[in-house]
Amino acid sequence: MPDRSTDLIQGTLEMLVLKTLALEPMHGYGIALRIEQISNGVFSVNPGSLFPALTRLERASRIKAEWRATKNNRRAKYYLLTERGRKALKEETQQWSRQLAAITSILEA
């Protein structure tokens, strides 16, 4: 585990969760794993941040949850992206890109 964990800002974590769920429905650990894998270990999400984020997204109707059976025939809560969530993801991605471009140009100026 890296000794300097980078803490994601609250809003960006939610955006990353939405993106992860855009590909396929997943349960909590799956989301955390995917984010860690794709970011090459830069971001590791602990449950203390992940689950509150998932709750907030659920409240905002951007994702919905259903209990399903896992591969091992256990019960796990799977999250799916809703239509609203899809739209929100698109908007937030665009906004993030704009901000990123702005910061980049300032840093390179």
Place this chain on the structure above:
Amino acid sequence: MRSLIEGIKALLRKQQRSRDMDEELRSFQEASTEEKILHGMSPSEAQRAARIEIGSAESVKHKVRAATWESTAESIVQDIRYSLRMMAKSPGFTAVAILSLALGIGANTAIFTLINNLMLKSLPVTNPQDLVAFGKEFGGGRIAGIPGGPMDLFPYDFYQQLQQQQTFFQGVTAFASFPSMVSIRTNTTATATQSISHLVSGNFFSVLGAEPLLGRTLLSTDTESPGRNPVAVVSYRYWQQTLAADPSVIGSAITINGQPFTVVGVMPAKFYGVDLDSDSTDMWLPLTMQAEVMMQPTMLAPNGLQWLHFMGRRKPGTNLKQAQAWITAQAQQYLSAHADQPITALDNQDIQKTFVELLPGESGISNLRSLYKQPLHILMGVVILVLLIACANLANFLLAKAASREREFSTRLALGSSRARIVRQILTETLLLSCIGGAFGLLLALWGTRLLINFVAGSHSALSATPDLRVLAFTFGLSILTALFFGIAPALRISRISVAPSFTSNARTAASSGGRSSRLLPNILVTAQVMLSLLLLAVAGLFVRTLHNLQNQDFGFDRTNVLLVNFNPKFAGYKPAQLNGLYDRILSRVEALPGVKSATVSGAPPISRGNWISPISIKGRTPAPGEDTSTLLNRVGPRFFETMGMPMLQGRSIESQDTATSPKAVIVNQTLANHFFPHGNAVGQRFTVADPSVKGEWEIAGIVRDAKYSNPRNEKPQRMAYLPVMQLTEDDNYAYWIELRTASDPVKVITAVRGALTEIDPNLPVLQVKTITQQVNQLMNQEKLISQLSTFFSLLALSLACIGLYGVMTYNVVRRTSEIGIRIALGAQSGGVLWMILKESLALLAIGIALGIPATLAASRAIQSQLFGLTPSDPLTLGAAVLAISLVTLIAAYFPARRATKVDPIIALRYE
């Protein structure tokens, strides 16, 4: 919205959610473990790593819960419950805090509602701000002559004249400057009842802009000619109470003073006319029916008799100054035309000095307003001070509580609470306190307002008893602000608390005695309370003594065993020719009653607010230029002075020999005799009275001692002449009061007197019966009000200050327990300890008094006009107030000090 529903669902299914969360975390942990095993960790290592990853399951669940709004709601509820528990733990302080708040808020709201209603209430008509009153218009009556100053009573023909000109006003209305009591008979009631009526011009309702509830209002056509159009518009209350709220009353007939009138309209409940006074008007009658309604000769003739008030509705965009100049010119022209021609230089001067002031008319007119304006404003000042004292108590209470809970806060911080959470809890507590106090305050306000209005205006007035929302909001807001402010202070201190130091023993001792600065604020508050209490006590003392002085004056007549009976022979239909016989019958019958020593009649009570005044001219004496020869007049029956206990100084009293046929005799008072006849030869002189209804020359037959005739505050006696009622004619022959001298308590003979009168004539209405003591006391109602209320509030303030001091001192002693314990253990005597604590209180007392005395002197000067028989810096009152507050303070300080001496050093030191 969805969040709200989801949140409520979540609250209801807490356990289920918790289990779900547990299950989800478990599956997370398992999945994590499996993943790590896949990556090559051993199962036990994997499990351990996974568990570390998750951390505390409880903490995760907590974070999840905190992500949504319902956890905040829950914690607020928790805070509230905790606050309630804390408040229940110290019931004494809580009760005092709530009570102080409630009283402060309630009293303020009650008094301000009354002030608002009396002073500021707008007439319930459309666009009241366009209404103007012509002159100050308090006090009514009828006068003649040239005002020579502000004019607010006008003649009827002047009103008619104004109707022609429409430049400045949309309309000008005229109405009688006094109500008329009338005798009513409806076809449902057998006996006659009395009601209050108001004579108004036809355009009264249209100028005011008031619409009727049923039927119609008066129209201009109703007052076209005198004696025609006997129509009436009744008030809502009268319609409800006497006419049984019958809608078919429109068009029905009622008999007013024996004349048939038609009811044409009913006004809505909130309309009370223009006069906001004790007895609200029952019905409005056309001005042209004046002679029938007042049962007196007409006052509508163009003879310059001034008895009407005017109000007008401005045209939009009218310049008030111009309008005022115009109406003044009109009035002066009228006076010139009606003055004795050729106009004397003196009269001309007076005419030039006459003016009409146009004042805002939106609040109507009110006698009560002018009487009570000052006292109520003073009371408001008093009540605000009490509120401040109450807030200071609340503040002290909160500060003490917060300081005593430092350990609790440190503990909570150590256990992981956020500072914000603690601050929120403190604020919740203080807000809760304010809200509870405010709720009680509201109840008190409702009750108090009703009580106050009843006292000031009687139960039939148009003053509404609903508390003013603005004031309620203000006082509520003030107490919440206090609570917040003094709740925040300790809360901010918490942000500076660090966890460790409070736990060490040394720190406790150090904090307890070294915290001088932390005692500064409570001490300041207590000093302020002492100061304000001193002020209030002194002011109350001044008012009490004023009332006492007023009451203990020599009024010039016997104030104990006299009964007054107000009756009205006019209503019963007696003509002037029958009156003297009636009086004889009444007096002989009543004097024969057991317990009655003597009886008499009079036109007005021996002392009352309204007065009959007229200039007189002494035969053979020319008045000096500009001399005011006005004299009070009253018409009385035989043995008036004997009945009233007024000793004759010279000559004789009015006897039964003074009949209609014997020579006209008059009794004057000492002041009149001294003024006109300084050489003491008044008896035998003659004079005439300017009032045209009093005809002929009157010979002075006796001189009676001076007395008070109207305002108890008048220290200089006025000139008074008593005319025998039997010798007057027409309207002046009517007497309305019977006075009886009783052997013992006047109340005992009331039933017998009523019975006797009914025997003589069952149709003779008895309007009121009261003792002379009641009559005199009624004249001092404002003084009584302000004296009672200021005493009540000052005692309240004193108790609050006392409790405040006691609380602060006790708290200080408790905080210093360890220090005191050490001192005692080191050999301090109990006397020394007592003094050590006591001297702090004494210092506060001394400073409070030192600051309070100049404040009191300033305040007393401000209320000077209300005082009677005292100077504002009356040393006796001030001294008594200082003494009272010192005594109370010492007692309040003694007990905590004594408690300090009882500190057992072993116990105190043990709890280090």
